[in-house]
Amino acid sequence: MNTLEQKVLSYIDKHTDELDQLLTELIKIKSVNFDTDGDEEKCEDLIMDQYNSLGLEAEKYYPTDIPGILENPDFLAGRNAENRPNFSGTYRAPNAKKKVMLAAHTDVMPIGDESQWTVDPFGGEIKDGRIYGRGANDNKFGIASSIMAFKAIQESGIVLESDVVLESYSDEEYGGGNGALAASLKHKCDAIINMDGGNFEIWSCSMGGQILEISVKANETQDSSKLVVDALLVIREELQTFIRNRHEELKSDRYFAGTDMERSAFRFYEFMAGYGGMGVNLDRGMMSFVFYTNKSQEHIQKELDDALKVIKTRLDEMRVSTKGFVPRTRFFHCLSLPDEDGTLQNIKKAAEEIVNRPIQITGACLSDLSLFLKHGSPISLNFGIIRDFQLYGGAHQYDEFVDQKQLHEHCKAIALFLIRWCGAHEATNI
Numbered sequence: 001m002n003t004l005e006q007k008v009l010s011y012i013d014k015h016t017d018e019l020d021q022l023l024t025e026l027i028k029i030k031s032v033n034f035d036t037d038g039d040e041e042k043c044e045d046l047i048m049d050q051y052n053s054l055g056l057e058a059e060k061y062y063p064t065d066i067p068g069i070l071e072n073p074d075f076l077a078g079r080n081a082e083n084r085p086n087f088s089g090t091y092r093a094p095n096a097k098k099k100v101m102l103a104a105h106t107d108v109m110p111i112g113d114e115s116q117w118t119v120d121p122f123g124g125e126i127k128d129g130r131i132y133g134r135g136a137n138d139n140k141f142g143i144a145s146s147i148m149a150f151k152a153i154q155e156s157g158i159v160l161e162s163d164v165v166l167e168s169y170s171d172e173e174y175g176g177g178n179g180a181l182a183a184s185l186k187h188k189c190d191a192i193i194n195m196d197g198g199n200f201e202i203w204s205c206s207m208g209g210q211i212l213e214i215s216v217k218a219n220e221t222q223d224s225s226k227l228v229v230d231a232l233l234v235i236r237e238e239l240q241t242f243i244r245n246r247h248e249e250l251k252s253d254r255y256f257a258g259t260d261m262e263r264s265a266f267r268f269y270e271f272m273a274g275y276g277g278m279g280v281n282l283d284r285g286m287m288s289f290v291f292y293t294n295k296s297q298e299h300i301q302k303e304l305d306d307a308l309k310v311i312k313t314r315l316d317e318m319r320v321s322t323k324g325f326v327p328r329t330r331f332f333h334c335l336s337l338p339d340e341d342g343t344l345q346n347i348k349k350a351a352e353e354i355v356n357r358p359i360q361i362t363g364a365c366l367s368d369l370s371l372f373l374k375h376g377s378p379i380s381l382n383f384g385i386i387r388d389f390q391l392y393g394g395a396h397q398y399d400e401f402v403d404q405k406q407l408h409e410h411c412k413a414i415a416l417f418l419i420r421w422c423g424a425h426e427a428t429n430i
Helices: 003-014 016-027 040-053 136-155 178-186 226-238 240-251 297-317 342-355 369-376 404-422
Strands: 057-061 086-091 099-105 130-132 158-160 163-169 191-194 201-205 208-218 266-273 284-293 320-327 361-363 380-384 401-403 424-426
Touching: 003 016, 003 136, 003 158, 003 404, 003 424, 016 040, 016 130, 016 136, 016 404, 040 057, 040 086, 040 136, 040 163, 086 178, 099 136, 099 178, 099 404, 130 404, 136 158, 136 163, 136 380, 136 401, 136 404, 158 404, 163 178, 178 369, 191 369, 191 404, 201 342, 208 226, 208 297, 226 240, 226 266, 226 284, 226 297, 226 320, 240 266, 240 284, 240 297, 297 320, 342 380, 342 404, 369 380, 380 404, 401 404, 404 424
Parallel strands: 099 163, 099 191, 191 380, 201 361
Antiparallel strands: 057 086, 086 163, 130 401, 158 424, 201 380, 208 284, 208 320, 266 284
């Protein structure tokens, strides 16, 4: 590492308490996503103050402010996007020829049953080398890490030679995406590093997929739920080919083979009979499911249409009707960045130098990487320290936390990447 790089890393080492404190303050903000609405605006004061203190062009805007976004096929209606802002902090380099975005989302999942937490979900408690709280690893560490990485460069008297956008975007959870879509359309960047990644890995392929639901209704009033249960079981049976296809394609995909993505390529979320209105309606039922895929939206739609034809024929014979599959999320597109890409190799090398071990290149779960790759820059990737969903303290889990050491290492890797990707020189006093 050269002298400038060593100077920045030394600064971060001396200011890790400041990085930790910034994350705890972010955790204390209850910016919860409620699916059709969210409290991301509560982050405004803290994030905008941080951007202003760094001398960035600080801007608050709403996804619906972006011209043409409502007509974009990847815009997801019904999410109250006009009231859920993004926050941008832009650094303008003299004579810049390229621009990079560091992105992380402000929204967090609800805490669930608070009695299952052993710490205050919004306390930002630090103990035993961990920082606890909802959003600690999904994804507020990314906001703190990017701010601190840029500050370390600035405070070390280093001038970056490319433009940098620090973007805190809204509505990622529950399959949202309008915040990431807006950021992609607003800031045309040469590269985008989305912090919504995990395990100190580089995620360079976005997982495709969607959550769908399908409802059934008996044509005559029922005195039990037997008929609608039978109808739902017919749907499940006719989806078996679709399910097998999803597992087989990921089993042979180098990004996802042997991962949790392959194992959970199809999962039922809900299976309900007798619901709706006041009381129980025994003549109706519903099921929802999530699937992962590396196929196109058109390919998947053809498979579902074929399955639905058979389903409707069988349900008609049972005197049960359905309106077909209804999206509960947008469709996530499967797109990828080649391993040999210079930006990918840049951040990989920076991360490996920080942790002194190989960094894996793999695929993402359903994330906004698909939107960044499609609408922002074809040179986009995820790099972060989110813990797996099934682990104690993982994303969306009780006692969510980040490891302090990993947080500090992530910040240093981002700072090192910025210096190398942007180009840098020491400030001269006039």
